[in-house]
Amino acid sequence: xxxYYEILDLESIASKDEIKxxxxxxxxxxxxxxxxxxxxxxxxxYETLSNxxxxxxxxxxxxxxxxxxGNYNLARSQMEEGDLQGAIKNLEKMIQMTPxxxxxxxxxxxxxxxxxxxxxxxxxxxxxxxxxxKNAAFAGYLALACLNRGWHKKAIAAYNNALKLDRxxxxxxxxxxxxxxxxxxxxxxxDVFENALKKVTDIEDNTTIYLKLIMMNIQFSMFSAIxxxxxxxxxxxxxxxxxxxxxxxxxxxxxxxxxxxDEFQHxxxxxxxxxxxxxxxxxxxxTKEEIVNFDKYINDFERLNKDKKVKKDxxxxxxxxxxxxxxxxxxxxxxxxxxELTYLHEHxxxxxxxxxxxxxxxxxxxxxxxxxxxxxxxxxxxxxxxRKKLQTEYRNKTKKYMSELNRYFEIDEDxxxxxxxxxxxxxxxxPQKPFVREEKKVGRNDPCPCGSGKKYKKCCGK
Numbered sequence: 001x002x003x004y005y006e007i008l009d010l011e012s013i014a015s016k017d018e019i020k021x022x023x024x025x026x027x028x029x030x031x032x033x034x035x036x037x038x039x040x041x042x043x044x045x046y047e048t049l050s051n052x053x054x055x056x057x058x059x060x061x062x063x064x065x066x067x068x069x070g071n072y073n074l075a076r077s078q079m080e081e082g083d084l085q086g087a088i089k090n091l092e093k094m095i096q097m098t099p100x101x102x103x104x105x106x107x108x109x110x111x112x113x114x115x116x117x118x119x120x121x122x123x124x125x126x127x128x129x130x131x132x133x134k135n136a137a138f139a140g141y142l143a144l145a146c147l148n149r150g151w152h153k154k155a156i157a158a159y160n161n162a163l164k165l166d167r168x169x170x171x172x173x174x175x176x177x178x179x180x181x182x183x184x185x186x187x188x189x190x191d192v193f194e195n196a197l198k199k200v201t202d203i204e205d206n207t208t209i210y211l212k213l214i215m216m217n218i219q220f221s222m223f224s225a226i227x228x229x230x231x232x233x234x235x236x237x238x239x240x241x242x243x244x245x246x247x248x249x250x251x252x253x254x255x256x257x258x259x260x261x262d263e264f265q266h267x268x269x270x271x272x273x274x275x276x277x278x279x280x281x282x283x284x285x286x287t288k289e290e291i292v293n294f295d296k297y298i299n300d301f302e303r304l305n306k307d308k309k310v311k312k313d314x315x316x317x318x319x320x321x322x323x324x325x326x327x328x329x330x331x332x333x334x335x336x337x338x339x340e341l342t343y344l345h346e347h348x349x350x351x352x353x354x355x356x357x358x359x360x361x362x363x364x365x366x367x368x369x370x371x372x373x374x375x376x377x378x379x380x381x382x383x384x385x386x387r388k389k390l391q392t393e394y395r396n397k398t399k400k401y402m403s404e405l406n407r408y409f410e411i412d413e414d415x416x417x418x419x420x421x422x423x424x425x426x427x428x429x430x431p432q433k434p435f436v437r438e439e440k441k442v443g444r445n446d447p448c449p450c451g452s453g454k455k456y457k458k459c460c461g462k
Contacts, residue, residue, distance in 0.1 A: 004045035084115040121145040136166035152183040170205040248277035311359045313345045
């Protein structure tokens with residue numbers, strides 16, 4: 001079993017204020033973006049020890065026999081590792097030996113919840129709630145089991161009962177709001193969040209409530225309402241160092257989500273708030289640049305993307321520069337595929353210039369702002385001397401990019417051993433649009449989707 005006191009560097013007799021101070025000190029030392037595992041342990045320890053009842057239950061484990069304590073610790077480890085079936089089997093055996101142990105029964109109920117055995121979880125926490133009707137933790141778990149079962153009204157009643165026992169428990173307020181949201185009652189959920197803000201004084205809990213309010217408004221398409229809460233979050237973050245980073249990064253993710261669902265103007269406002277909180281964060285600034293740039297060019301790009309007189313290779317080069325990586329279909333900090341695809345399209349244009357000449361001229365004439373994005377490349381391509389230099393340069397890059405391109409397009413390298421073979425394939429290839437693939441791509445060694453039973457490369461993929 002994890003030693004929560006050791007994780008927070010505290011004695012077992014530590015006061016509630018000491019636990020809180022230790023938590024915030026460690027969060028600053030281990031921010032979640034760089035120390036996810038450490039942060040989760042710190043958060044788990046804080047949530048357990050900061051609550052009087054959960055702390056009492058945690059401390060009571062030490063009263064178990066050495067064998068039972070070992071089995072209990074094993075069950076917790078199994079749950080942490082994702083072996084829920086193993087944990088449940090172990091705990092069910094323990095309950096048979098010690099049927100009156102509330103600690104073991106409670107952990108079994110948690111395992112049922114995590115394994116979506118909501119009927120069994122309901123039975124366990126109903127019994128626990130009857131045994132200790134004033135235990136807010138048991139009442140909260142009963143409410144969660146009702147919510148997971150789809151009993152929204154019963155969940156609402158159960159959460160209200162739990163809140164009578166513990167008004168400061170943020171998880172209960174959030175659970176009650178979630179129950180109203182599941183019941184499609186936006187206004188009652190909003191009232192719950194606003195009441196929670198009056199009752200809960202912890203800064204981090206307040207930020208959580210505001211973030212939940214934002215996500216609820218997005219879920220119900222109440223996009224204009226989110227900016228009141230992002231502004232309040234910004235004010236809180238600028239005043240409180242312990243939540244500053246998390247608020248900024250979360251707002252950045254929200255902005256990206258809004259952008260991906262075509263709520264460009266709302267995304268722009270949210271990412272600006274994020275950048276005001278952390279003005280020197282490179283990731284946030286990159287996201288802001290992507291959103292602002294697309295907002296700047298959106299009308300022209302939408303026209304360009306529909307313009308049949310401009311070949312898609314030319315349009316793709318613009319897209320790679322102004323579309324966020326998530327819209328193209330790439331995620332993460334490093335996406336070398338974008339460079340590879342850029343090379344592919346540029347090489348295609350260089351080698352087949354006569355085919356693309358009119359598209360480049362049209363781009364320059366009809367979309368001058370978009371032309372400027374790749375002005376240096378297009379100017380070189382249209383110049384005979386410079387284009388010959390580019391041909392030599394890009395042919396020399398072929399070997400560098402070939403393995404990556406083969407991987408991307410699932411092409412066998414031994415099919416293109418000679419440069420002439422590659423050139424023949426290359427000019428026959430019709431470049432793809434820079435958007436997310438809607439269907440799973442078929443590998444050359446996968447079963448052919450026609451149902452023949454043959455490999456794709458031996459059937460329709462010939």
